[in-house]
Amino acid sequence: EADIYQTPRYLVIGTGKKITLECSQTMGHDKMYWYQQDPGMELHLIHYSYGVNSTEKGDLSSESTVSRIRTEHFPLTLESARPSHTSQYLCATKDRANEQYFGPGTRLTVT
Amino acid sequence: GQQVMQIPQYQHVQEGEDFTTYCNSSTTLSNIQWYKQRPGGHPVFLIQLVKSGEVKKQKRLTFQFGEAKKNSSLHITATQTTDVGTYFCAYNTNAGKSTFGDGTTLTVKP
Numbered sequence: 083e084a085d086i087y088q089t090p091r092y093l094v095i096g097t098g099k100k101i102t103l104e105c106s107q108t109m110g111h112d113k114m115y116w117y118q119q120d121p122g123m124e125l126h127l128i129h130y131s132y133g134v135n136s137t138e139k140g141d142l143s144s145e146s147t148v149s150r151i152r153t154e155h156f157p158l159t160l161e162s163a164r165p166s167h168t169s170q171y172l173c174a175t176k177d178r179a180n181e182q183y184f185g186p187g188t189r190l191t192v193t
Numbered sequence: 194g195q196q197v198m199q200i201p202q203y204q205h206v207q208e209g210e211d212f213t214t215y216c217n218s219s220t221t222l223s224n225i226q227w228y229k230q231r232p233g234g235h236p237v238f239l240i241q242l243v244k245s246g247e248v249k250k251q252k253r254l255t256f257q258f259g260e261a262k263k264n265s266s267l268h269i270t271a272t273q274t275t276d277v278g279t280y281f282c283a284y285n286t287n288a289g290k291s292t293f294g295d296g297t298t299l300t301v302k303p
Contacts, residue, residue, distance in 0.1 A: 113289060122279060125236070125293045132289060140290070172235055180224070180285045184235040 085109055088173050088185040095163055096193055103158040103188045105173030111183075113176040114156040118142060118169050119187075125172065131156055163192045197222075197282055199294035207302050212269040214297035216282035224285055225258055225265040230296075231278040239267075272301050 085108040095101055107114070112133040117125040127140030131150040145167075146160050160167060173185040197218045206212050216225065224243045228236040240249055242258035242265060249256045255268040269276055279296040286292065 115291070122296070122298055124295045125281070127290060127292075130290060141292075176289070176291075179241070180226070180291075181238045181241065182226075182228075182236070182283075182291060183238070187235050 086173060086175055086183055086185040088171075088188050090188060091186060092189050094191045094193060097162075097164055099163050099192075101160050101163055101190075103160075103171055103173075103190070105156045105158070105185055106154050107156075107175050107183075107185075108154060109175060109177070109183070110153060111175035111177055112153065114150070115174040115176070115182070116140070116146075116148060116156070116158050117172040117174065118144070119172055120169050129158065163190075165192045168192050197225075197284060197292065197294040199282060199297050201297055202295065203298050203300075205300045205302065206272050208274060209271050212272050212276070212299055214267050214280050214282075214299075216265045216267075216294050218263045218284070221262045222284045223262075223287075225262075226283045226285070226291070227256060227265075227267050228281045228283060228293075229278050230281065234278075236281060269299075272299070274301050274303055277301050 087106050089104045114131045116129040119125045126142035128142045128144040129148040131137050137148050168191050171188045174182045176182050226241045227239040230236045246260045247258040253270045257266045279298045281293050281296045283291045283293040
């Protein structure tokens with residue numbers, strides 16, 4: 083089983099609040115990703131990183147930011163949460179064979 | 194950008210029936226991956242195919258990569274209730290990103 087962790091697992095928060103979703107991994111993988119997924123729907127890439135100090139925006143426009151100061155840590159921050167941000171956020175890493183390992187996800191509800 | 198289309202979007206089968214999902218691209222893919230996501234869970238890697246015409250098997254699951262490397266299929270023989278979930282195909286770009294298909298959601302009636 084992959085060692086990738088996400089916290090919190092569930093979060094209900096009011097509009098306008100600033101939140102940070104945590105993602106950490108113990109596998110030493112350089113590549114990390116954040117996806118947004120509505121239940122049963124496709125995955126949308128919102129941010130990715132090739133390693134420390136590397137961050138790129140994904141295919142889905144998002145009002146979020148990420149940082150990669152350490153290999154094992156890739157937090158996602160929403161400066162001002164909106165109801166449209168209600169979704170599941172999945173963090174993933176990729177090994178040298180391009181196999182992706184997903185964390186359990188954070189289910190975010192913005193009221 | 195390059196996309197992969199999956200069909201069908203939903204499939205309902207009786208336990209014991211076979212199931213197939215297809216992944217199609219308008220352009221040649223360097224690789225194709227398959228993932229399974231159980232209801233309420235996260236995607237789990239199943240397999241990667243890279244060679245033209247490649248066929249791989251995992252117990253009751255058979256994966257194929259087309260000769261032209263533009264399509265792929267996942268076939269499950271004699272479905273079981275444990276097979277329920279959404280199956281996604283995905284490919285890796287040269288830039289290191291992964292693009293996922295829309296997924297096929299399988300439900301199995303016991």
